[in-house]
Amino acid sequence: MLTQRWVSTATAGDAEQVRALAAAVAAADGVDAYAEPARRDLAALGVGGGRPSTRHLLVHDGDDLVGHALLDGEHRDDPVAELAVHPDRRRHGVGALLVDAVLEAAPGARFWAHGDHPGAAPLAARIGWRRARELWRMRRPAPGHEATPLPALAVPDGVAIRPLRVGRDEDAVIAVNNRAFAWHPEQSGWTRADVAEIEAESWFDADGVLLAWDTASEELLGFHFTKVHAATAGAPEPVGEVYVVGVDPDAQGRGLGRALTLAGLHHLADRGLRTTILYVEGDNAAAIATYRRLGFERDAVDVSYQR
Numbered sequence: 136m137l138t139q140r141w142v143s144t145a146t147a148g149d150a151e152q153v154r155a156l157a158a159a160v161a162a163a164d165g166v167d168a169y170a171e172p173a174r175r176d177l178a179a180l181g182v183g184g185g186r187p188s189t190r191h192l193l194v195h196d197g198d199d200l201v202g203h204a205l206l207d208g209e210h211r212d213d214p215v216a217e218l219a220v221h222p223d224r225r226r227h228g229v230g231a232l233l234v235d236a237v238l239e240a241a242p243g244a245r246f247w248a249h250g251d252h253p254g255a256a257p258l259a260a261r262i263g264w265r266r267a268r269e270l271w272r273m274r275r276p277a278p279g280h281e282a283t284p285l286p287a288l289a290v291p292d293g294v295a296i297r298p299l300r301v302g303r304d305e306d307a308v309i310a311v312n313n314r315a316f317a318w319h320p321e322q323s324g325w326t327r328a329d330v331a332e333i334e335a336e337s338w339f340d341a342d343g344v345l346l347a348w349d350t351a352s353e354e355l356l357g358f359h360f361t362k363v364h365a366a367t368a369g370a371p372e373p374v375g376e377v378y379v380v381g382v383d384p385d386a387q388g389r390g391l392g393r394a395l396t397l398a399g400l401h402h403l404a405d406r407g408l409r410t411t412i413l414y415v416e417g418d419n420a421a422a423i424a425t426y427r428r429l430g431f432e433r434d435a436v437d438v439s440y441q442r
Contacts, residue, residue: 145191154180156221169217170247192204201224205217215247216237217247220233225254245439270415273413273433275430294356299341307346309330311381316381333360343399347395362378363406363408380395
């Protein structure tokens with residue numbers, strides 16, 4: 136018999152079960168069921184951490200955890216849910232139970248299906264949801280291809296690119312980010328706490344955060360956070376990531392996006408990384424064209440469903 140309960144905090148046993156479920160889903164599907172903010176919440180589950188706006192729905196069959204939903208209510212007008220059903224319990228009504236419970240708690244929630252999981256579309260059709268947004272993962276070199284040499288880095292006139300100075304540059308980065316991504320549902324609204332959280336991550340390397348400064352005004356024009364994913368059983372080599380590139384809207388048209396992207400790619404290549412990924416909105420044709428010219432091609436897609 137299936138039982139369900141919502142928790143904001145969890146026991147150590149609950150947390151262990153949730154993380155084991157997430158690992159089983161990732162191993163079966165080849166993709167995480169949760170985005171990075173949610174993965175941080177899962178890592179903090181049971182130890183008093185995580186965002187206070189996050190709730191967890193646990194679905195058990197007896198003592199076994201067979202389903203989990205994470206409901207992110209940080210933005211009250213845009214609640215976001217991510218779901219995981221144990222691979223051995225799919226097509227047994229667990230996914231439908233999760234969806235119904237989330238919609239009862241947050242009728243306006245939208246759901247992410249990472250890796251465009253085939254089980255998501257039937258659930259969406261059942262309740263009349265539409266495929267509202269795609270987030271592409273692109274990879275260099277493109278799947279099945281050898282890497283082409285990176286173009287030489289050409290920095291625009293009047294611009295200097297240098298690494299982040301921790302403790303000095305964060306306010307400027309936050310200001311540029313929030314202007315550049317004012318439209319973005321996840322990337323907008325950075326605070327000092329958000330940047331401090333990134334700087335506390337095990338992967339953070341200030342030398343891999345590249346800032347473009349106007350040499351005359353000494354104003355920050357843009358930035359590129361790179362990231363390195365450690366090797367895992369499924370990915371035996373470390374993988375670089377173009378984590379986020381932001382350019383101040385007032386500095387658009389100066390070639391800064393391409394220059395900052397290339398600066399980060401050269402930094403990652405100099406560290407010996409042979410593969411680099413990035414995430415980009417599926418309807419951002421200009422950015423996708425730029426990344427393709429740099430040797431990236433799509434190799435996965437995440438889909439957001441909503442009414």
